[in-house]
Amino acid sequence: MLPFVLVSPPGSEEELAERARRLAGRTVGVVAAQHSVPLADLRRSKGWVGRLVEIALGATAASRAAPDFEALGVEMKTVPVSAAGAPRESTFVCAAPLETMGEIGWEASPVRKKLARVLWVPVEADKALPLAERRFGVPLLWSPGPEEEEALRRDWDEFSERVGRGRVEDITAHMGRHLQLRPKGASASSVRWGIDEDGNAIRTLPLAFYLRASFVRAILERSFVQP
DNA sequence: GATTGATCATGT
DNA sequence: ACATGATCAATC
Numbered sequence: 001m002l003p004f005v006l007v008s009p010p011g012s013e014e015e016l017a018e019r020a021r022r023l024a025g026r027t028v029g030v031v032a033a034q035h036s037v038p039l040a041d042l043r044r045s046k047g048w049v050g051r052l053v054e055i056a057l058g059a060t061a062a063s064r065a066a067p068d069f070e071a072l073g074v075e076m077k078t079v080p081v082s083a084a085g086a087p088r089e090s091t092f093v094c095a096a097p098l099e100t101m102g103e104i105g106w107e108a109s110p111v112r113k114k115l116a117r118v119l120w121v122p123v124e125a126d127k128a129l130p131l132a133e134r135r136f137g138v139p140l141l142w143s144p145g146p147e148e149e150e151a152l153r154r155d156w157d158e159f160s161e162r163v164g165r166g167r168v169e170d171i172t173a174h175m176g177r178h179l180q181l182r183p184k185g186a187s188a189s190s191v192r193w194g195i196d197e198d199g200n201a202i203r204t205l206p207l208a209f210y211l212r213a214s215f216v217r218a219i220l221e222r223s224f225v226q227p
Numbered sequence: 228g229a230t231t232g233a234t235c236a237t238g239t
Numbered sequence: 240a241c242a243t244g245a246t247c248a249a250t251c
Contacts, residue, residue, distance in 0.1 A: 042247085206240090
């Protein structure tokens with residue numbers, strides 16, 4: 001997916017926000033055409049819309065372990081929304097460090113780092129709407145408020161303690177008020193290192209943190225309610 | 228309709 | 240294997 005039209009990285013948050021606002025109301029098809037990105041089948045290329053927005057906004061860290069807009073410290077997330085603007089899916093945050101989680105406090109957690117500054121870019125995602133006709137929504141540059149951070153910290157602590165005690169295989173997506181810990185891998189037979197109850201290294205299913213749709217919905221709603 | 232567990236493509 | 244980008248689809 002090499003674009004013919006390269007977009008330089010934004011020089012400031014304001015410039016990034018302005019670029020993102022310009023996407024609002026435009027269709028996926030139009031933006032893709034402007035950057036010479038061929039449409040793809042989402043059933044196979046699930047991250048295609050996210051890649052497209054990275055290209056359109058001038059993201060710098062494609063496929064590297066760094067924020068999308070490295071110089072600004074901003075992470076970009078496209079969020080699939082219903083016609084009413086409500087998120088339809090949970091949002092991937094980061095892989096869970098299963099071997100070390102028990103010793104990592106919230107302050108040093110990868111979840112906190114990843115969510116410190118996020119540019120949310122809503123995209124219509126009703127199944128009946130052809131990909132090219134889906135429209136971008138009004139974006140939001142967000143950092144967790146004190147209450148949101150406290151809520152996330154509680155979930156982190158719960159998961160951290162469980163995994164630290166070697167109970168990683170007891171975890172289900174039912175746990176966590178706002179965060180989930182769910183499989184993330186090529187398949188159900190993917191493995192990564194974890195620890196058991198005796199602290200021994202074991203090979204277990206890779207898990208990742210996701211934000212529940214309800215949490216992201218509240219973030220997006222608030223941005224329209226605030227004066 | 229919302230949710231959970233599974234899965235897809237690609238780069239390092 | 241693990242990171243990036245996520246949605247699919249069976250099930251609740």
